Amino acid sequence: MIRGTWSLTEPLIPVNMPATMVRLGVENGLQQSDLLHNTQLNGEMLTDPATRLSYQQLLTLVNNLIKLYPGQTLGLDLGNALNINQYGMLGYAILSCADIRSALQLGVKYHSLIDPAFTFEIIEQDDTTAIRLTAHIPFEPIYRMLCDVFVANFASLGRFLIGQPDMQPIEVHLNHPKPDYADQYQQYFQCPVLFDQPRTELIVDSSLLDLPLIMADQATANMAESQCAEILSRLGPKEGIAAKVRRILLQNPGHFPPVDVVASHLATSTRTLSRSLQELGTSYQRILDEIRKEMAIEYLRNSSLPIEEVAALVGYSDPSNFRKAFRRWTGRAPSYYRKELS
Structure with missing residues (x-):
């Protein structure tokens, strides 16, 4: 294991959310x-901070929970059930921030206190801002649930923090196919x-x-943030290894370095990585593949570039290989996204 990263067996996750x-x-x-x-857990452990x-x-x-939960809206229900108290000291710091922008910036800085397997970022444009999730969990049912938790929880927390229960986002985007419970x-x-x-x-x-x-x-807010910084330095991991690899790959989109070059950037061997x-x-x-999929969908939805050019932009010299890979990633042909755009 590379120093400063997290693994499946390290005790890193506070008990609040579980x-x-x-x-x-x-x-x-x-x-x-x-x-x-x-799980090797019991009821008493769930009440021990x-x-x-x-x-x-x-x-x-x-x-x-996924297997036993009645109905399909687990992620939405869980996102709505999580309140600011479940975020521990980070929640206390967020609650005391001056405005939504500073609360989001604090969350970006200290999110790993809650869950180091995801990151989020704030993309400010002129009139709109995207609050964007990146999850590093490779298990599809859990990933889908996390997407639902993210959008539901961030929306409900925003309403609570500013005292406007009717406040709504402009749009919600989800990186998974339309489910049976879409109307929910x-x-x-x-x-x-x-x-x-x-x-x-x-x-x-x-x-x-x-x-x-x-x-x-x-x-x-200053006092609580100081406590967050102290907890983070004591716990150690600030960015998971999957997030580090993703960051390196995105430094020059379309020209992705091979795994040995990524390993050298992380000062480790290919085998250890x-x-x-x-x-x-x-x-x-x-x-x-996840990065290529995101980039390809973005190009297909928001540009009129030919499939051949989209393939080249995500690192495929042969469009037929790109089409096969794209269907493997999404279960759909590239033309599906182009037709939807039209």
């Missing part, structure tokens, strides 16, 4: 013992919800970023 998952399941008629099956879960334990818990999203968002998108993100009016938080207190990614259930090739 406890909320169990509570949501029980409120929907499930047995706590069934939800905790094979010192408890930290490994990713192996969390994935087992999430799999149990309208119960959470009174705005267009688009599927099969390059990325999972909330599109909001940029003016929202300057709205003051109803519990803003600069002295409290491959082993570290394997422990997370992913690989260099899988991360590269």
Whole structure:
């Protein structure tokens, strides 16, 4: 394992959110013992603030919840159930920020205190801003659930922080196919919800970023952020290895370095890098494919470039190989996204 990264077996995840998952399941008629099956957790541990879960334990818990949960809206329900208290000291710091922009910036800086397997970023444009998720979890059902949790939770927390329960994003984009329960999203968002998108993100009016938080207190925010910094330095990992690989690959989009060059950037060997990614259930090739997929969908949706040029821009000299790869990534032909755009 590369120093400074996280693995499936390290106890990194605070108990707050897993406890909320169990509570949501029980409120929907499930047995706590069934939800905790094979997790090595018990009810007492869920109430102990010192408890930290490994990713192996969390994935087992999430799999149990997905398998047993009545209905298909688990991610949306969980995102709506998570409140600011579940974010621990980071939540306390966010609650005290001056405005939405500073709260988001604080979240970007310290999100790994909550979950080092995802990152998010804020892309400000003129009139709109994208709050964008990148998840480094290679398990498809869990990834889909996390996308739903992300959009539902960020929207509900935004409403709570500014005291405007009717506030809605402009659009919600989801990086997965349209599910059977697509109409349920309208119960959470009174705005267009688009599927099969390059990325999972909330599109909001940029003016929202300057709205003051109803519990803003600069002295409290400074104190809480100092505590977050101290906790982060004590815990160690600040960026997962999958996020580091992704960042290197995106430095020069379309000209992706081979795995040995990426390893050299990380001051390690190809073998050690491959082993570290394997422990997370992913690989260099899988991360590269995800980036290529995102870029290809972006080009197909938002440009009139021929398929041959799109293929070249994501690193394929042979368009037929690109078409095969694209169908493997998305289950659809490139023309599907081009037709939808038209």
